Amino acid sequence: MSTLSPILVVEDQALLLLDLIDQLAEFNYEALPAQSARTAARLIESGIRALITDIELGDGPNGLVLARLAARLQPGLPIVVVSGGVRPAKQDLPPGAAFLPKPYRVDAIVAALERQEALRAA
Known part of the structure; x- marks a missing residue:
């Protein structure tokens, strides 16, 4: 298991959520699913090592x-934000976070998380 596990994955569309979790497992990442920001907020301080979140969550x-x-709760936490409709400005993202438009490749998400983890460890 990677040092980035578990990854909190937040996506309101169940099929996309399950697909991303399955694909992360192929990269040997454990994922915690959440379908809303409210649910995810309760899990942030539960020992997560990274966050992947869609912007539009219903x-x-x-x-x-x-x-x-x-x-704010975990400074330096590797974060990837994804969206198929919203294109955030750089200042809308937390410092160091990456944005990837949908459709994304899971290897691009993994690479972005690993880059952030390497910078944090340096």
Whole structure:
């Protein structure tokens, strides 16, 4: 298992959530699923080592709010934000976080998380 496990994965579309978790498992990552920012917020301090979140999460806070909360609670946490509709400005993301548009490749998400982890460890 990677030092980045577990990864909190936040996606409101169940099929996309399950697919991403399965693909992360192929890279030997353990993932904790959440379908809302509210659920995910309760899991941030449960020992997660990274966060992947969609921006548009239906009702409630969006993924950008969640990413900023996670960065505040766990400074240096590797964070990847994804979206198929919203293109955030750099200043909308927490410092060091990466944005990837949908459709994304899981290897690109993994590479972004690993880059952030390497910078944090340096």
